Amino acid sequence: MxxxxxxxxxxxxxxxxxxxxxxxxxxxxxxxxxxxxxDAMRTMIIATxxxxxxxxxxxxESDPRVPLPSVSILDARLIDGHLLRVDIITAGLxxxxxxxxxxxxxxxxxxxxxxxxxxxxHFPPRFSIDIDFPAGAVRVGVVKVGxxxxxxxxxxxxxFPVQVMVxxxxxxxxxxxxxxxxxxxxx
Numbered sequence: 780m781x782x783x784x785x786x787x788x789x790x791x792x793x794x795x796x797x798x799x800x801x802x803x804x805x806x807x808x809x810x811x812x813x814x815x816x817x818d819a820m821r822t823m824i825i826a827t828x829x830x831x832x833x834x835x836x837x838x839x840e841s842d843p844r845v846p847l848p849s850v851s852i853l854d855a856r857l858i859d860g861h862l863l864r865v866d867i868i869t870a871g872l873x874x875x876x877x878x879x880x881x882x883x884x885x886x887x888x889x890x891x892x893x894x895x896x897x898x899x900x901h902f903p904p905r906f907s908i909d910i911d912f913p914a915g916a917v918r919v920g921v922v923k924v925g926x927x928x929x930x931x932x933x934x935x936x937x938x939f940p941v942q943v944m945v946x947x948x949x950x951x952x953x954x955x956x957x958x959x960x961x962x963x964x965x966x
Contacts, residue, residue, distance in 0.1 A: 846871040848880065848952045850945040853905075855958045861932065863910040863958065869945050871952075874900050880947040884908050884917060886958075887939050888930055893917055895925025899945070908943075936961050 848871040855865045865884065872880040879898045886893040893910050895917030909918045913932070917925030942955040 848872050848945050848947055848950050850882070850943055850952045850954045852941065852943055852954045852956045855941055855956055857960055858909070861912050863912070863960070865908045865910070865941060865943070866905070867908060867943055867954075868905045869899065870904060871950075872899060872904075872945065872947055876947060878948040880945060882908075883944045883946070884910075884925070884941070885944075886910055886941045888912070888927070889933075889937055889939065891915070891928040891930050893925065893927040895919075897922075897924045933960060933962050
């Protein structure tokens, strides 16, 4: 029984095929300088590309054991007539993960684009980001995390979008809100 198995496993010798001769010239075909080796190489490259396209989505899928990050804008209110305070809450972040969680704020103000970014390595899940209009600064507490062209005090009511994005590795969550600032009568 063992001898039969060994005979079945014996590899078959491969033969190298020569490229066909070109009609009229007697020269070997110029289909590929390496003949069938070139065909084998081409087939291997195509197979590798197809395998990469099929395997790439599977490799980038998130680990289902790790919760997806989330972010919410709890409130956006005017403080002292010149500072917009955006209260944010996050969840599903791993401060000890392979990549540090980061929050980005983007506000499309009339006449300016306010952007700020900060790593959330040592942050509580709930915190505030302030947009100081006349100073042209985005701050977390007293730390400046972004700058923009200063904005003069508003004389009319204004509406603008505020977006917050939390990212950790390839995991992303966003929240947005339209902020309306009402200016009161001036005496």
